[in-house]
Amino acid sequence: MSANSPPFFQQPLLKTPFHERARALCQVDSFVPWAGYTTVDVFTTVEQEYFAIRNSATLYDLTPMVKYRISGPDALRYLNRLVTRDIAKIKPGRVGYCVWCDDAGHLIDDGTVFCLAESEYRLCTAERQLDWLLDSALGFVVQIEEVTEDIAALALQGPTSCAVLKRLGLSGIERLRPFETGHFQSGPHALLVSRTGFTGDLGYELWMDPASAETLWDALMAAGGTRGVRPIGSQALNMVRIEAGFLLPNLDFVSAGRTLRTGRDRSPLELGLAWLVDFGKGHFTGRRALLLEQRRGPARQLVGLDVEGNKPAHHALLYAERAGQHEVGSVMSATWSPTCKRNIALAMLTAPHFRTGSTVWADIYLNRELVWERRMARALVVERPFYAPERRRATPPADF
Amino acid sequence: MSAAAPGSSYDVLVIGAGHNGLVCAAYLARAGRKVLVLEASSGVGGAAVTHEFVPGFRVSSCAHLLHLMPEWLGRELSLDRHGLEFAATQLPTVALSQERPPLILSAGAQSGLPEPDGSAYLEYRATMARFGATLQPLFERAPPRLGTNALADRAGLLRLGWQIRRLGRPRMRELLRIGAMNVYDLLQEHFSDAGLQGALAFDAVLGTNFGPRSPGTVLTLLCRLAAQGASGAGGLRLPRGGLGAFSVALAGAAGAAGAAIRTSAPVERILVKNDRACGVQLRSGEQIGAGCVVSSADPKNTLLGLLGAEHLDAGFVRRVHHLRSRGLAAKLHLALKGPPRFTDVPAAHQGGRLLIAPSMDYLERAYNSTKYGEYSAAPPMEIVVPSLHDPALAPLGAHVLSAIVPYLPYQIGGGWDNGRQRCIGTLMATLEQYAPGISGLVEGAELLTPQDIEQRFHIRGGHWHHGELAFDQFFMVRPVPGATQYSTPMAGLYLCGAGAHPGGGVMGYAGRNAARRILGLRAAA
Numbered sequence: 001m002s003a004n005s006p007p008f009f010q011q012p013l014l015k016t017p018f019h020e021r022a023r024a025l026c027q028v029d030s031f032v033p034w035a036g037y038t039t040v041d042v043f044t045t046v047e048q049e050y051f052a053i054r055n056s057a058t059l060y061d062l063t064p065m066v067k068y069r070i071s072g073p074d075a076l077r078y079l080n081r082l083v084t085r086d087i088a089k090i091k092p093g094r095v096g097y098c099v100w101c102d103d104a105g106h107l108i109d110d111g112t113v114f115c116l117a118e119s120e121y122r123l124c125t126a127e128r129q130l131d132w133l134l135d136s137a138l139g140f141v142v143q144i145e146e147v148t149e150d151i152a153a154l155a156l157q158g159p160t161s162c163a164v165l166k167r168l169g170l171s172g173i174e175r176l177r178p179f180e181t182g183h184f185q186s187g188p189h190a191l192l193v194s195r196t197g198f199t200g201d202l203g204y205e206l207w208m209d210p211a212s213a214e215t216l217w218d219a220l221m222a223a224g225g226t227r228g229v230r231p232i233g234s235q236a237l238n239m240v241r242i243e244a245g246f247l248l249p250n251l252d253f254v255s256a257g258r259t260l261r262t263g264r265d266r267s268p269l270e271l272g273l274a275w276l277v278d279f280g281k282g283h284f285t286g287r288r289a290l291l292l293e294q295r296r297g298p299a300r301q302l303v304g305l306d307v308e309g310n311k312p313a314h315h316a317l318l319y320a321e322r323a324g325q326h327e328v329g330s331v332m333s334a335t336w337s338p339t340c341k342r343n344i345a346l347a348m349l350t351a352p353h354f355r356t357g358s359t360v361w362a363d364i365y366l367n368r369e370l371v372w373e374r375r376m377a378r379a380l381v382v383e384r385p386f387y388a389p390e391r392r393r394a395t396p397p398a399d400f
Numbered sequence: 401m402s403a404a405a406p407g408s409s410y411d412v413l414v415i416g417a418g419h420n421g422l423v424c425a426a427y428l429a430r431a432g433r434k435v436l437v438l439e440a441s442s443g444v445g446g447a448a449v450t451h452e453f454v455p456g457f458r459v460s461s462c463a464h465l466l467h468l469m470p471e472w473l474g475r476e477l478s479l480d481r482h483g484l485e486f487a488a489t490q491l492p493t494v495a496l497s498q499e500r501p502p503l504i505l506s507a508g509a510q511s512g513l514p515e516p517d518g519s520a521y522l523e524y525r526a527t528m529a530r531f532g533a534t535l536q537p538l539f540e541r542a543p544p545r546l547g548t549n550a551l552a553d554r555a556g557l558l559r560l561g562w563q564i565r566r567l568g569r570p571r572m573r574e575l576l577r578i579g580a581m582n583v584y585d586l587l588q589e590h591f592s593d594a595g596l597q598g599a600l601a602f603d604a605v606l607g608t609n610f611g612p613r614s615p616g617t618v619l620t621l622l623c624r625l626a627a628q629g630a631s632g633a634g635g636l637r638l639p640r641g642g643l644g645a646f647s648v649a650l651a652g653a654a655g656a657a658g659a660a661i662r663t664s665a666p667v668e669r670i671l672v673k674n675d676r677a678c679g680v681q682l683r684s685g686e687q688i689g690a691g692c693v694v695s696s697a698d699p700k701n702t703l704l705g706l707l708g709a710e711h712l713d714a715g716f717v718r719r720v721h722h723l724r725s726r727g728l729a730a731k732l733h734l735a736l737k738g739p740p741r742f743t744d745v746p747a748a749h750q751g752g753r754l755l756i757a758p759s760m761d762y763l764e765r766a767y768n769s770t771k772y773g774e775y776s777a778a779p780p781m782e783i784v785v786p787s788l789h790d791p792a793l794a795p796l797g798a799h800v801l802s803a804i805v806p807y808l809p810y811q812i813g814g815g816w817d818n819g820r821q822r823c824i825g826t827l828m829a830t831l832e833q834y835a836p837g838i839s840g841l842v843e844g845a846e847l848l849t850p851q852d853i854e855q856r857f858h859i860r861g862g863h864w865h866h867g868e869l870a871f872d873q874f875f876m877v878r879p880v881p882g883a884t885q886y887s888t889p890m891a892g893l894y895l896c897g898a899g900a901h902p903g904g905g906v907m908g909y910a911g912r913n914a915a916r917r918i919l920g921l922r923a924a925a
Contacts, residue, residue, distance in 0.1 A: 081710050103713035103882070135718045139709025283675065285713040288889060 013038040016063035017152045017213030025231050032234060035127065035148075037064040040233040047338075049236035053199055054339050056228035057160040059220060060237055062153035062205060063213075066128050070121045072142040079113060079121060082136050084268055084290070086281040090115045095179045095194050099268050099276055100132075101286030105293055106256035106265035108132060109249060110273075112196060114181060122147070126249050132257065136285065152213040156220065157203030159389075160227035162397040165193070165204060167223040174396035176204070189216055198237060200244020202391045227400075242335045242344060245304060245384030247271060252302065252332040252346055269293055270348075271302045272384070300329065301354035304384040305345040307362050308377045312336050313345045316362040320353065322376050328353045328360055337386060344386045345379070356381050410436045410690040412918065413680055414659075415667050415706065416858075416897065418446020421696030422650040422661075423911030424896040426477055428694075429657035431919050436688065437659055438680065440666035440858055443644070444651040446696070447857040447864070448906050450644030454735035454844030456795040460642040462731060462853065462864060464784055464802045465491070465753065468624070468905040470540075471632030473912065482652030484639060487790035491636035492752040494745055495599035496834045501744045503595055504752075507635065517593040524590050524600075531575050532625030534563050539626060539902040539909045542885040542917050543876040580871070583617040584760050594759035602757040602780065606806055607864045607904065609728045611767030612760045616870050623869060627907050636753055638786050642793065643906065650908075670695075670707045670893060677707070677892035694914060696897035698859050698866035699723055699879040705860070707890060716889055719880040723873065723899075727850030727862030728770055730808035732781070732827050734801040735794070735844040740785060740835045751788035756781040756834060766807040775808050775823065779830055782806075798843070803827070810850040810862060820847055865904025866897055875901060886914040894918055 005011070014037045016022075022040050030042040039061060043049060052058045070079065079087040083098040090096040092115050099110040111125035123133075133144050156164060165173045170184040173193065181194040189212040197203035208216055221229055241248065249255055253266040267290060268277050277290060307313045312334040320326040329349035337344045345362070353360055358381045366373045391397055414425045417439035429435045443449060447462040466486075474484065495503040503512040507529070510521050537559070544556025564572055578586055583604035587597040601612040604621035611617075639646045651661055670693055671679040679689035695702040699720055709717045742754060757763055757780045766776035787799040794800050805827060812819050824847050831838050850862030859866060867879045876884055879899040886894050886901075896914030898904035 077710060082714070103715040132714070136714035138714070138717050138721050139704055283711050285715070288675070288713070 016061050017210040018061045018063065018154070018217055021214060021217045022061060022231060026233075030233065034234070035064040035066055039064060040231070042233040042235050043231050046233075046235045046239070049230065049232040050239050050338065052228065052230045053158050053201065053232060053236060053240050055159065056230065057156060057158040057164045057224060058230055058232040058236075059217070060155040060157065060232050062155050063148075063151075065148070065153060066125045066146065067148045067151055068123045068125075068129070068133060069145050069147045070123055070133075070142060071119060072140075073119060074140040074142045075119045075121055078137060078140040078142040079123075080281060081140070081284050082133070083113070084277040084284055084286070086278045087113060087115075087121075088281070092117050093181050095181055095196050097276070099273055101268065101290070102256045102265075103286060103289065104256070104265065105267045105286035105289030107253055107268055107271060108256050110247060114194065116181075127255065150210070152208050152210040154206045154208075154217070154220070155197055155199075155203060156206060156229075157197045157199040157201055159202055159391055159397075159400040161203050163399055164220065164223050164227050164229055167225070167227070168219055173204075177395045178393055186216060186219060191216070198244070198246055199240040200246070200385055200387055200392060201240070201389060202394075202397050238333070239335045239337070240387075242333050242346060243337050243340065243385065243387035245346070245386060247302070247346070248333070266302075267293055267298070269298045270300050297351070300348055300350045302332065302346060302348050303354045303356070304382045304386060305331070305347045305360075305362070305379040306382045307334070307343040307345055307364075307379040309364075309375065310336055310343050311364055311366055311375065311377070312343060313362040313364050313377065313379070316345075316364050318347055318349060318353075318379065319361045319363065319376075322361050322378075324361065324363060324376065331362065340386050342386060346384075347379075349381065354381060356383055410434050410688065411692070412436075413438060413688060413690040413693045414696065414896070415670075415680065415693065415702070416440075416446055416696035417444040417647075417651065417661055417663065418696050418897065419448045419647055419650055419906055419908055420897050420911035420914075421446065421694075422647065422654050423473065423477070423908040424694055424696065424915045425659040425661070426650065426654035426657050427912055427915035428918065429654060429659035431915070433919075435654075435659040436690070437654065437661040438665045438667050438682070438688075439661065439663045442664050444661060444663065445644050445647030447853070447859070448643040448647045450642030453733045453846040457733075457735040457798070457800050457844065458642060458793045459733045459786070459800045459802045460644065461848070462857070463643055463906050464638075464786065464804070465636050466639050466643065466646055466906055467631050467634075467636045468627035468907045470627070470630040470907070470909070472630075473908050474632075477650065477653040479646070479649045479653060482649040482656065484646055484649035485641075486634065486637045487640040487786065488638040488751065489634040489636075491638065491784070492749055493599060493636070494742075494749050494752045494754045495595050495758075496742060496745070496754055496756050497595050497758050498833060499758075500595075502742075502749075503599065504749055505596075505599060513593060513596060517591045517596055520590055521596060527571070527574070528622070528625050529629055530567070530571065531622055532629045534567055534575065535622055536626040536630050537563060538875065539630075539907070540913070542913055543878070543901050545876060545885065578618050579622070580616065581618045582613050582615055583621055584612040584764070586618055587612075587760065594761075598757035598759040598762055599755050601760045601763055602755055602782070605763060605767070606782065606804065607729050609724065609726065609770075609868055611764040613764055614767075619871060619874065620869050623902065624905070627902075627905060627909075638784070638789050640790050640792075642786065642790075646906070667706060670702075670890075672707070672711055672890065675711075675891060677890050680706075692892040692894065692918065694894040694896045694918065696911065698725060698861075698863075698897060699883060699895060699899040700725060700860040701858060702893075702895060702897075702899075703883070703888065707888075707893065712889055716880070716882045719882065723879055724868040724870070725859075725861035725863045725866060725899075726810045727853055727859070727864060728807060728809060729864055730805045730850060731848040731853070732801075732803040732805050732824070733846040733848075734803075734838075734842055736799040736801055736838070736841040737843055738797065738841050739788065739799050740801060740838045740841060742835045751785055754783040754834075756783070756830065770807050770809045773809050773812055775812065775826070777826060779805055779807060779827060781827070781830070783831075803831075808849055810854075816849050816851055820849070823847060863904075864898070866899035867903075869903045874903070878903065886910075886917040
């Protein structure tokens, strides 16, 4: 932001470098704000976009994802103190999903760490974190700068995404393994490609200079051809991320930096992210609190639910028995999964109901032509993810 | 809690041989712990030392009076047997004035005050002493924590409530009314004499970053009175040989109890194993293991310097980082050819505690300058001439003058290296107004700015109290939430210095409370 731009509160939502392309293709003119940018919620219909993700290739504008460049001699030590997993295991050219906590072991946010080179990392998060990142930098020789506006980003996801990139001329893209990054060239345009995504499917994320953004968008749409590239909005993405069992801040948890009421913070252990917490790597913020919690055993846990029937259990309260006497939790995110043909949900359940195989009852409200009906639906606690196709890991991917 | 870690020969390492470190070591050793005290300087005492600033002239480097240490501490540690003597006791406070004869103030008497302030003064002293005595028991133990179910915490809170309730309804109401006030308003309520107000307000702001009108200055005054009230009948005392002699006596007591003391042994870092402090590494590279480590260094040095942010949570580090610990008090030392003569001060009182604080506005103006990195052309001072009582501090017939100068900022425009002489000139001009001819007696002068105090005594920020004494850094949240009750987030690492409750001043409570805390934890294990 230049020094003479108007004050922040007077600015409308920012436009990403892909905005003009997206606006031209957005048939229902459905935009939502995301991290200060206006982004597409739905281009055509949610169903059409959903099936495109699972059956062809899709473009999703990731530019509003907040990006920080973290560099300096202490960058690794700094990140290891910041996040709960061992960043030393993420070598140059690799990406890792990670979460970070406050002192009490409550989740502040999740994101991905890219190791671009020795002592140079990029942290991508859904929300702005600079204050916490700078607080965490006290005592470390590290530079932290926000580079969100310097990098345009697109997610290309779906079974034909590798084929599309090959047609775009990214030679060797098929050798890129999950959570690996590579530098590619498309004509004169340099691209950093990571085999990452939020769909649980085969897919890539493309990071580029904003100046190249529109040209590359056009090239990707053209390269689609019979492989069918289509842009998608946030609503379709939300369906596939529930299938993949991924969390969204403010839907599945509220950042510990934003909760107002006591007891609304969530720890990674409660959110089913214990696999991301490495107690053996040395100290990190929240470690002592999480160790205590681990010894106590979590009081609640985020789990997957397989709900009977086909009506999504949006925001349903969950009960221990059909009569609805004892409340044991509530649904965070829910959707009908067209691919799994299952009615799925992510729910927060109190002990001991979160054990896999437990049965709880979801109190679902249905609006049928303006008449509200209530259903008690049996729900089974199941392992996440709900959908994990082999192709997401296959290297090289099959040529769909 | 385990005993000494395998391979270590000590139960406890104490970082810093300041008075709190020595007191802590003495109590731990008396309880049978194997203790080693590690001191960076070549002698014991920390900031409570006597140094030679001009050949033949010696002076207490920071605090120059002993009046806050509880009487029982001297008794319990038999400090007299270890050489502590007083060259003078019950020094009167002499409020200097250019306009009239000085006021002579002591606990139970005054002279020079017009009525009704004269009798109001005695009543005020009695009431404030009573309030101080109400708070004093809080100093003797670890403060209670809020929000726990622990019996000790609840008992501590009940005790506090009971102490205050015991004052009786009118006095209790008065204490609660004035507790968070500023001392300017309080003294306006009681007195009209500007000189008296200035002298009494001086005690509230000495060593702080406050002016008389700053919020919380009644609290700082009450804390001083609380400690003073328990320090015994000696009142304001001058240890023979300066404060350094007091520290030597403490070291003697610690040594006699079995504690070992190593000087010139600066600690470089605190060693951590399995998320527990297990020893220290000296700057020489030598590593010393122990069951636990107690630091009398200031909280920033201890936690951010010696331990390191990487062993602590980010939110906690931010709190420690923001601990307000900039010093604002300096020290002026003068080597004088002969005794100074303060105008109109009776000969018997020339050796008293002389205050240049002619009004509260004088103090407030001096404080105002410091907000902008400047100092006042009319600075306040607390002056003693210890050689009048203790001739050995100076060559025969010569004298040393020791003055605490509040309100000299940590940093001044152009830097202290360039501004030092000019500042000494300002201070001498001020002294000259109250003791004409003093400049002609000066053979040598030394000014210790907050920066000098920071470097010389290894106190980050150069604050005498290792951290401002203010409501948000006081009692159950001192020095910061997460490091209260003498423990820290790092298992096996404790704080026993002025940064811990009840704070700075040569008192020794923090050292003793920390020792009791460590012993209590062990007993419970």
